[in-house]
Amino acid sequence: MKNPFHIMLIPTLGCPSKCKYCWSSEEGSPIMSIETIKEVVAWLKNFRSDRVTFTFHGGEPLLAGADFYRQALPLLSDGLKELTPEFAMQTNLWRMTPEIAEVLAKYQVPIGSSIDGPEAITDSQRGDGYFAKTMRGYEIAKAAGLSVRFICTFTNKSVKFRDEIFDFFLKNGFTLKLHPALPSLRSENPKEWALEPAEYGDLLVYLLDKALEHMNEIEVMNINDLCRCVFTRRGTVCTYVDCMGNTFAIGPDGSIYPCYRFVGMPEYVMGNVYDHPSMGDLMQSEAGKLMSGFKEFVDSACKECSHIKYCRGGCPYNAMAPTPGRIEGVDPHCVAYKRIFGEINDRMNKEMFNTPMMEIGSFGPSAHRKPSKPGVMTLMRSIVSR
Ligand code: SF4
Numbered sequence: 001m002k003n004p005f006h007i008m009l010i011p012t013l014g015c016p017s018k019c020k021y022c023w024s025s026e027e028g029s030p031i032m033s034i035e036t037i038k039e040v041v042a043w044l045k046n047f048r049s050d051r052v053t054f055t056f057h058g059g060e061p062l063l064a065g066a067d068f069y070r071q072a073l074p075l076l077s078d079g080l081k082e083l084t085p086e087f088a089m090q091t092n093l094w095r096m097t098p099e100i101a102e103v104l105a106k107y108q109v110p111i112g113s114s115i116d117g118p119e120a121i122t123d124s125q126r127g128d129g130y131f132a133k134t135m136r137g138y139e140i141a142k143a144a145g146l147s148v149r150f151i152c153t154f155t156n157k158s159v160k161f162r163d164e165i166f167d168f169f170l171k172n173g174f175t176l177k178l179h180p181a182l183p184s185l186r187s188e189n190p191k192e193w194a195l196e197p198a199e200y201g202d203l204l205v206y207l208l209d210k211a212l213e214h215m216n217e218i219e220v221m222n223i224n225d226l227c228r229c230v231f232t233r234r235g236t237v238c239t240y241v242d243c244m245g246n247t248f249a250i251g252p253d254g255s256i257y258p259c260y261r262f263v264g265m266p267e268y269v270m271g272n273v274y275d276h277p278s279m280g281d282l283m284q285s286e287a288g289k290l291m292s293g294f295k296e297f298v299d300s301a302c303k304e305c306s307h308i309k310y311c312r313g314g315c316p317y318n319a320m321a322p323t324p325g326r327i328e329g330v331d332p333h334c335v336a337y338k339r340i341f342g343e344i345n346d347r348m349n350k351e352m353f354n355t356p357m358m359e360i361g362s363f364g365p366s367a368h369r370k371p372s373k374p375g376v377m378t379l380m381r382s383i384v385s386r
């Protein structure tokens with residue numbers, strides 16, 4: 001079960017890579033000080049009392065160096081014991097060293113990294129040499145016992161090679177997490193790489209079929225999350241819940257934002273950790289009001305949609321990207337969400353209808369009958385039993 005309270009720590013916006021569809025700044029960008037981490041601890045002591053996950057994100061968080069993590073991790077872990085902090089990191093792994101890996105392993109920090117499929121496809125959209133550098137870091141992380149999962153960004157260009165990309169993840173035994181390339185609030189040509197919503201919907205249904213076909217060979221995280229949403233009738237990842245008030249990102253200077261995706265844009269600053277703001281202070285900021293405005297907008301715009309409980313209008317950042325600072329629609333990926341949620345619901349209903357009552361009730365492996373091909377109910381059983 002994921003913690004609903006999520007703090008993203010952005011030690012720097014700098015990144016040594018220059019992925020073509022990303023907005024990170026130059027490598028020399030300022031780095032968060034340990035003083036700021038101490039203020040994060042002091043601020044959170046009296047902010048919320050539930051379990052928290054800290055994700056180190058960027059830019060490229062490894063640019064902060066081994067010393068930063070050697071100090072930051074015990075400060076957060078011991079200083080906020082009552083929130084039972086868990087940690088994660090999203091990194092391209094280029095700057096992973098045995099020294100940093102050892103520090104992260106001590107706190108069991110799971111790593112999310114990014115490759116977009118085979119070397120040629122990855123390098124064509126992330127830059128020459130990206131794949132080799134990430135794989136080098138992966139070997140170091142693995143040697144230290146860290147768990148590494150890869151996010152695969154599908155762009156409107158790479159989606160044409162979806163078979164090759166899926167086979168690459170399958171053959172290498174990598175868990176697959178799909179990320180659709182999105183229009184950015186910061187890009188001059190926001191749609192250059194973006195995956196169109198209809199293409200994204202097709203891709204999700206394709207991955208659902210692939211995940212079912214190879215159920216015991218590969219885990220497709222998005223498909224698991226989407227099935228969980230439909231089955232439990234509530235969102236289980238940030239895109240499908242009201243993230244406002246549950247997720248915050250802290251930039252290198254201690255500024256607080258609604259999410260890492262807004263970091264570095266002054267108009268989305270909600271406060272600063274040095275001021276120890278209350279939840280009320282943050283939500284009363286202009287950015288806070290904008291986020292709450294999205295929630296109200298969804299209540300009205302999506303009220304007729306059968307998926308509203310476990311979709312919640314999708315991601316507010318995506319919704320605002322086409323109209324910066326204004327809310328004039330829900331997440332443009334609505335088309336894709338309706339498609340995949342509809343597909344999972346239809347399949348689940350058909351499977352339930354065709355399953356004897358005893359088997360539905362038990363929710364365990366059926367001793368009576370095996371469907372010819374695994375369906376979403378079989379996938380749900382396998383997720384629950386893991
Ligand atoms: S703005 Fe979007 S990406 Fe950020 S926490 Fe909310 S749903 Fe997630």
Ligand code: SF4
Pocket residue numbers: 301302305306307308309311312313314330331334335337338
């Ligand atoms: S699928 Fe579309 S209409 Fe339905 S809740 Fe999600 S964003 Fe709203």
